[in-house]
Amino acid sequence: APKKLLILPGDGIGPEIMQQVRRIMDWMAQARGVRFDVSEDLVGGASLAVHGQPITQQVIDAARAADAVLFGSVGDPKWASAGFDRRPEIAILKLRQELGLFANLRPAKVFDSLVDSSTLKPDVIRGLDIMIVRETVGGIYFGTPRGIETLPDGSRRGINTEVYTTAEIERVARVAFELARKRDNRVCSVEKCNVMESGLLWKEVVTDLHAREYGDVELSHMLADNCAMQMVRNPRQFDVIVTGNLFGDLLSDLASMLTGSLGMLPSATLGARGGDGRLPALYEPIHGSAPDIAGQGKANPLAQILSFAMLLRYSFDMQADAALIEAAVSNVLDKGLRTPDIMSAGRTEVNTDGMGTAVVAELERL
Amino acid sequence: APKKLLILPGDGIGPEIMQQVRRIMDWMAQARGVRFDVSEDLVGGASLAVHGQPITQQVIDAARAADAVLFGSVGDPKWASAGFDRRPEIAILKLRQELGLFANLRPAKVFDSLVDSSTLKPDVIRGLDIMIVRETVGGIYFGTPRGIETLPDGSRRGINTEVYTTAEIERVARVAFELARKRDNRVCSVEKCNVMESGLLWKEVVTDLHAREYGDVELSHMLADNCAMQMVRNPRQFDVIVTGNLFGDLLSDLASMLTGSLGMLPSATLGARGGDGRLPALYEPIHGSAPDIAGQGKANPLAQILSFAMLLRYSFDMQADAALIEAAVSNVLDKGLRTPDIMSAGRTEVNTDGMGTAVVAELERL
Ligand SMILES: CC(C)[C@H](C(=O)O)[C@@H](O)C(=O)O
Ligand SMILES: CC(C)[C@H](C(=O)O)[C@@H](O)C(=O)O
Numbered sequence: 001a002p003k004k005l006l007i008l009p010g011d012g013i014g015p016e017i018m019q020q021v022r023r024i025m026d027w028m029a030q031a032r033g034v035r036f037d038v039s040e041d042l043v044g045g046a047s048l049a050v051h052g053q054p055i056t057q058q059v060i061d062a063a064r065a066a067d068a069v070l071f072g073s074v075g076d077p078k079w080a081s082a083g084f085d086r087r088p089e090i091a092i093l094k095l096r097q098e099l100g101l102f103a104n105l106r107p108a109k110v111f112d113s114l115v116d117s118s119t120l121k122p123d124v125i126r127g128l129d130i131m132i133v134r135e136t137v138g139g140i141y142f143g144t145p146r147g148i149e150t151l152p153d154g155s156r157r158g159i160n161t162e163v164y165t166t167a168e169i170e171r172v173a174r175v176a177f178e179l180a181r182k183r184d185n186r187v188c189s190v191e192k193c194n195v196m197e198s199g200l201l202w203k204e205v206v207t208d209l210h211a212r213e214y215g216d217v218e219l220s221h222m223l224a225d226n227c228a229m230q231m232v233r234n235p236r237q238f239d240v241i242v243t244g245n246l247f248g249d250l251l252s253d254l255a256s257m258l259t260g261s262l263g264m265l266p267s268a269t270l271g272a273r274g275g276d277g278r279l280p281a282l283y284e285p286i287h288g289s290a291p292d293i294a295g296q297g298k299a300n301p302l303a304q305i306l307s308f309a310m311l312l313r314y315s316f317d318m319q320a321d322a323a324l325i326e327a328a329v330s331n332v333l334d335k336g337l338r339t340p341d342i343m344s345a346g347r348t349e350v351n352t353d354g355m356g357t358a359v360v361a362e363l364e365r366l
Numbered sequence: 367a368p369k370k371l372l373i374l375p376g377d378g379i380g381p382e383i384m385q386q387v388r389r390i391m392d393w394m395a396q397a398r399g400v401r402f403d404v405s406e407d408l409v410g411g412a413s414l415a416v417h418g419q420p421i422t423q424q425v426i427d428a429a430r431a432a433d434a435v436l437f438g439s440v441g442d443p444k445w446a447s448a449g450f451d452r453r454p455e456i457a458i459l460k461l462r463q464e465l466g467l468f469a470n471l472r473p474a475k476v477f478d479s480l481v482d483s484s485t486l487k488p489d490v491i492r493g494l495d496i497m498i499v500r501e502t503v504g505g506i507y508f509g510t511p512r513g514i515e516t517l518p519d520g521s522r523r524g525i526n527t528e529v530y531t532t533a534e535i536e537r538v539a540r541v542a543f544e545l546a547r548k549r550d551n552r553v554c555s556v557e558k559c560n561v562m563e564s565g566l567l568w569k570e571v572v573t574d575l576h577a578r579e580y581g582d583v584e585l586s587h588m589l590a591d592n593c594a595m596q597m598v599r600n601p602r603q604f605d606v607i608v609t610g611n612l613f614g615d616l617l618s619d620l621a622s623m624l625t626g627s628l629g630m631l632p633s634a635t636l637g638a639r640g641g642d643g644r645l646p647a648l649y650e651p652i653h654g655s656a657p658d659i660a661g662q663g664k665a666n667p668l669a670q671i672l673s674f675a676m677l678l679r680y681s682f683d684m685q686a687d688a689a690l691i692e693a694a695v696s697n698v699l700d701k702g703l704r705t706p707d708i709m710s711a712g713r714t715e716v717n718t719d720g721m722g723t724a725v726v727a728e729l730e731r732l
Binding site: 232253 | 441450455485486507512513514517522524527528529530532562563566571590591594595597598615616619620622623628
């Protein structure tokens with residue numbers, strides 16, 4: 001039976017970049033006879049508009065039943081005042097939590113042909129290839145107690161709780177160590193153990209796991225503030241970084257921006273393989289819904305296309321197809337085609353559709 | 367009576383760079399007849415070695431009695447395994463809390479003569495001048511419950527709590543708005559209101575205060591992950607940033623590193639002016655104790671010297687003297703003198719002492 005793929009384009013530029021992935025799927029069906037069992041549904045502002053909630057139980061169930069989820073992006077200024085319980089962001093937070101997608105893999109890789117689009121000097125970032133493994137179902141994102149309470153004198157107090165257990169830390173560290181073994185074999189674990197006990201436990205658990213099972217991998221520890229600095233000072237010192245939900249949110253966005261090409265970066269969020277061998281997995285671009293340019297044909301579809309390639313690689317074990325798509329993207333860039341976000345002097349500007357066309361043409365040629 | 371100044375050199379390079387400030391004080395006494403009532407004491411690893419604790423009650427009392435505290439830096443690998451309750455870092459955390467030093471002012475400024483030492487392209491950071499106002503006595507640094515507990519099954523759980531009250535947010539936002547009025551009149555408030563209720567309250571309180579009292583200042587809001595990206599993408603978009611303790615820790619270190627000259631950046635941490643008109647205040651370089659280069663004469667004393675200038679400006683209202691020291695530092699850099707951390711081709715390398723000598727010579731000349 002064909003693999004079940006759930007597509008959730010979401011808000012803003014989500015639908016138009018997802019459209020380009022559809023074209024690649026069509027090509028795969030025609031040229032290579034590869035077919036998926038694809039369904040599509042609403043999340044974020046798009047779901048709020050129809051169902052009054054950012055994600056329905058039906059979509060969560062469909063995601064659970066799918067072999068993989070390809071996600072666009074959520075967030076829509078129209079819903080800015082919808083209230084904390086109806087933020088579009090709940091869609092992605094719920095999917096992570098309900099599917100147990102605890103390990104967010106965020107590569108920050110510099111394409112040779114885009115080395116000049118970074119704000120960092122080329123000799124600092126050329127060849128950069130970092131993999132950030134961010135914990136995504138724990139920490140301060142989900143800990144309780146949480147909320148805003150009104151005090152007797154009428155003033156208010158906002159509370160959130162950071163919680164990490166041994167098991168939560170171990171399973172995400174394991175993902176980082178396993179990935180490192182297939183890369184440069186180095187893991188840097190990041191926390192604030194000099195201030196937070198949850199960070200101290202994080203460091204201890206990672207250290208213990210390393211000693212027990214991953215002695216062959218080089219492990220270092222770094223404080224989160226120092227890590228933010230080191231990413232700017234000398235980002236190539238890193239191979240795999242493993243960190244908690246909140247630090248991972250900031251540090252992975254920071255790392256992405258070093259590449260100068262946010263519109264190029266895919267991500268995967270993985271769960272634990274079930275007894276039936278299935279791996280819960282969601283793939284999404286790192287960039288957001290970019291409502292300011294939505295519907296104008298300006299969006300860069302490459303991060304979404306590369307997220308699909310990552311899906312083929314991690315979820316469907318279709319290494320050759322993934323490699324083909326990645327090569328097509330790389331060639332198109334080498335040929336000088338650029339969407340507005342990565343445009344520079346002497347290159348050829350194309351729109352969203354034009355970029356999709358170029359990738360498909362390159363796939364035909366390869 | 368002369369102003370009471372408490373000097374706490376701390377660990378690592380702290381003592382050797384503080385020595386250079388002492389030379390400037392000596393010059394001020396001789397050349398300008400300015401005298402301070404100076405006392406010096408131990409903090410961090412230095413205090414642990416003598417007193418078995420990172421800061422004594424006596425030092426806290428002395429800090430409270432002083433008109434200002436000039437701090438070096440704490441942190442010493444010798445005490446890495448001293449345990450969470452005896453970390454050298456407790457010295458600075460306790461001073462902040464016991465003296466109510468709630469507003470940490472961290473300027474990130476690019477010196478024209480050092481524009482090339484950044485890893486960012488010169489045209490991205492030339493003229494950069496950001497002021498980060500970080501809350502320093504609240505948030506996850508101090509909230510309870512906190513700690514590591516052992517669960518029935520023998521596994522463990524680490525907990526920290528982020529708490530912010532209306533009053534805590536308002537007073538630090540007020541500092542930011544006041545500073546903005548003397549600068550480019552723009553404040554960007556940073557939180558994660560899309561995930562954390564404490565961030566939502568933060569945003570609401572800043573918005574309310576702005577509407578009530580600071581309508582003349584331009585206010586914007588940004589999510590912390592986006593802020594980390596924007597700092598790399600286009601840092602000059604910021605004037606004053608106001609944020610909580612943890613985000614401020616990462617973002618201010620990130621901003622510092624954009625300048626390429628961590629060894630140049632001072633900071634001030636201020637409390638609330640008391641009924642007697644006294645302002646609790648501590649000044650320290652942004653850089654750490656750098657144990658790897660301690661005692662080798664390699665440390666850059668300029669951040670410590672500029673922290674002293676900031677002290678003269680904010681605590682002693684000695685604007686002329688502060689400006690003189692700042693001009694001396696700037697001239698010395700223009701003349702091409704560089705400590706190893708900021709050395710580049712064609713410049714003259716000097717050691718810690720040599721840099722101090724050059725600043726004093728420049729003060730004589732001015
Ligand atoms: C949309 C938002 C809730 C989310 C997060 O903060 O985790 C996003 O910033 C991300 O990094 O995936
Ligand atoms: C020393 C440490 C506790 C401190 C902090 O995290 O606040 C430092 O990093 C700082 O930014 O002043």
